[in-house]
Amino acid sequence: MNGACESLPPVRGTYQFGAALKDLVWFRAGGAAEVLYRPADADDLADFLTRRPPHTPVTVIGVGSNLLVRDGGIPGVVIRLPAAFGKVEVDGLRIRAGAAALDSAVSRRAADAGIAGLEFLRGVPGTIGGALRMNAGCYGSEIKDVFVEATALDAKGVKHILKPADMGFEYRKSNVPADLIFVEAVFEGSRDEPAAVKARTEELLARREESQPIRSKTGGSTFKNPPGAKAWKLIEEAGCRGLRHGEAMVSDVHCNFLINLGEAHAADIEALGEEVRARVKEKSGIELEWEIKRVGTPGAQR
Incomplete structure (x- = not known):
């Protein structure tokens, strides 16, 4: 833990150190949060932000439906807003x-x-x-x-x-x-x-x-639609439907979705996405832009 996180201010919410984030994101992959903070309410959150050490990194996550947490986890404080x-x-x-x-x-x-x-x-x-x-x-x-x-x-x-x-x-x-x-x-x-x-x-x-693999471990729509084109169609035309990297796969239901077939590492999912981008660019000349937000540091943490 870095020095900034060791001097976090007292809060009415909760701190959890070394919190596993793979249990909180839809991909069910990735590393841990150095500190996971769940504020009690907006005033608690405002007080934390006012008093936190100035160089402490802060990352906000929701339910992780369009998020890929890299295997090395997220340094600093990860804020997840609770039911309040x-x-x-x-x-x-x-x-x-x-x-x-x-x-x-x-x-x-x-x-x-x-x-x-x-x-x-x-x-x-x-x-x-x-x-x-x-x-x-x-x-x-x-x-x-x-x-x-x-x-x-x-x-x-x-x-x-x-x-x-x-x-x-x-x-x-x-x-x-x-x-x-x-x-x-x-x-x-x-x-x-x-x-x-x-x-x-x-x-x-x-x-x-009917059209999306919503019951799979996925991060939702992976790439933004380029102007005048559909990402899924470009991916299909590049021959990527069903493409795999380890236990990560391009969905055969909707090929703008990447899915975790089992215990894929975040690195597998990201590498698969980059391979899809490369194949699409080679086939069509169009460079797909990630829609999924990728956060954290590379590494082998699980």
């Missing part, structure tokens, strides 16, 4: 959701309230915090379409209220400072009959179940 940050409330046509709320839970709550426009979140794995960071979306809709505002804390624990113009939303990304930690967001939809919203939500979910 997962509340979902309805106010008219608006939904206020904590950053730890599951995207699917927000979609279901909106459907129950007869709020249309958030159906797509039923098909987005992960939490609201991650969805904000990457402007998550599917089937033609994305976060920016329903976004009203977000609350975030900066590296010094100062609270910021971000409006649409502050987010700099682009395809599968936002352009907010990397050190901001989202704690909640507000979205707005339109009025519709709950039964109609639920029907569209279930239809979207059925499409996802």
Whole structure:
């Protein structure tokens, strides 16, 4: 443990040293967190950020649905927001959701309230915090379409209220400072009959179940779609469907998904992804960009 982590401030939440992260991410692979911190609430998190040693690295993770933790683990403090940050409330046509709320839970709550426009979140794995960071979306809709505002804390624990113009939303990304930690967001939809919203939500979910390997150990959509092209089609045309590296494999259900067949190392998964990128570039001249966030250091830690 480095010196910065040895002098962490007291918190009302919990610290866990050497916490295994493979149990917390969908790939079920990768190393440990030097320190895993679960804040009690937003005030506890703000106090930690204000008082932490200035050179301590901080990494925020959600449920790890679009995340690859490298085998050497993550140095410094990994922050994972617990259930206290997962509340979902309805106010008219608006939904206020904590950053730890599951995207699917927000979609279901909106459907129950007869709020249309958030159906797509039923098909987005992960939490609201991650969805904000990457402007998550599917089937033609994305976060920016329903976004009203977000609350975030900066590296010094100062609270910021971000409006649409502050987010700099682009395809599968936002352009907010990397050190901001989202704690909640507000979205707005339109009025519709709950039964109609639920029907569209279930239809979207059925499409996802038919076309994606959602029951496998995967990190979700691996590469961003290049302008004017589909990543899965480029991967298939490059002959990568079913390609393997150790126990990591390109899914034969949807080839923009990498899956862990058993006990794959994070290094196997990342190497497979890089081989796919190389084959696609050789075949089409297009360089795929990772959509999955890769964090931590290489190594043999398990």
